[in-house]
Amino acid sequence: MSVAAVAPPAVSRWRDVRRIALRSPTFLSGAAIVLFWVGCALFGARLTPYDPLADDVINSLMPPSSEHWFGTDQLGRDVFSRVIAGARDILTVAPLATGLGTAAGASLGLASGYFGGWFDAIVGRIIDAFLALPLIVVSLLALTALGTSNATVVAVIGLSFTPIIARTVRAAVLGERELDYVVACHLRMESSAYIMFVEILPNVVAPVLVEATVRLGYAIFAVATLSFLGFGIQPPSPDWGLSIATNYSLVGDYYWTVLFDALAIASLVIGVNLLADGLEHAVRD
């Protein structure tokens, strides 16, 4: 019995996860797409053929050509350069929001699962109420109240993720709480904070990591949607959602002003989700 209750050594477990993940076509194709956009976010500004913010009104709304691969928008800006450079802001805001949500959610979930009792019951009720509102509705309400900036978007999306991540972590902690190594810590009179963060946390990292990757997909979804609604990333950023919002009234005659931004968002969210799916399978097997 005691043998089964001992947590598997962390190192060999991670080696297994890595081995399975690197053989999964889902994981690899997701990773390739995400790496491409991360590359654009990091180095895009130096690689684009044109300045993504430079107007050239004489050449506005030109269809795709050998000169402008994806055509030009209303102000004559090169759409190809804007799509490449547009990766930067969303790939800054969404991961920061996910990081904030994961840190806060993991702490809350650890405490809720570890202490149990009334603390757990109250946190559970608040989480339920929170989940009764769609993410976009919560964000819209909070951003209207607080005002929109990249920092408030990070804070609002991060805090919206907190309850969901807390719930996942809580479930994982409940599975650990009764195991021998935790009981041993109690006998050694370790402090609660020590047991939660030093002993239990390393053993629940896998579900936290999977949940964080899934959340990153939702964060990109949410940031893109908020930017489209005008409550996310603000002009003059070449952000994709923002570009679609400014150009979608032209969709009837100038498809290229929105199509490539739409495909960019679609490929990035699909990439992140393939990555998450591959990781989830690798952790589970």
Added chain:
Amino acid sequence: MSSIAAFLGQRLGWAVMTLLILSVMVFFGAQVLPGNIGRAILGPLADVAAVTALNHELGVDRPLWVQYWDWISHFVRGDMGRSFIYHTPVFPFVAASLTKSLALALVVCVLVIPLSLAGGVYAALKAHRAADRIITLTGLAMTVVPEFVSGIILILVFGVWLRWLPISAKWADDAGLLGRLDHLILPALPLVLILFGYIAKMARAGTLAALESDYTRTAVLKGLPQATVIGRHVLRNALLPTISVIGTQVGYLIGGLIVVETLFNYRGIGALIFSAAKAKDFPMLQAGVLTVGLCYTVAAIFADLLFYLLNPRLRSGGAR
């Protein structure tokens, strides 16, 4: 019958508590976070006296708990306050837009529920073969793409290039039911795509589990025809978890409406919340958001009730 009353009572108590916490959160978001409401409406250049006068007129200079009680006690009686912008009661706006949204949501459900259940069950029956891979992967990909992105692509393909469907949800006043439906299909499709993946995934997993179960093996071994095995033994058990997913997803559907209604220019509750947010019309925003939470909670109770009624393990009075 008493067990179902107890079940319903427990669920309703739960829902009331959730809504109470929710209302405090919405109140906090709409009336505490913005700080000085009068200043937020009039802008940074307005005269201090004007801001104070407006705050007094709106009643936001009273203690918070008085304001909360005033708001919520009127809200439950259908009086949702007066719009800051239109200076008329909020309720007619919310009621009219909710009706329009429910019509759109109904179109979405009618399209997505049969499609995704059929897709999920079919994928499970063809598990690990090409058809399964295609359904599962397309479902996964479609589920994660934001509504406005798939909406734009659908508008381009079906509205602009093929010219099959009108690209706006606005119909002529004399349009018949079919003419109106025509305008609702394109707005419904992005939401159908999002929900298809979730529901099909659950239906597939449920069917797979039921197919591998002992009772299915017994049914096959005692020589029942395949259609009977699948219809009576597999599907009944397989679709149970799917029902709860549909219940929760209907709540999220209403969140998705914000984007779709904006994109297709349809004046539903999502568009109402959006325009209230843009105009900083807090009473309207508050009422719209709490209504969305209310819809979600009601949908969740219905899903639970249906789950209870269909689940033989929870049904008292013996199996049929």
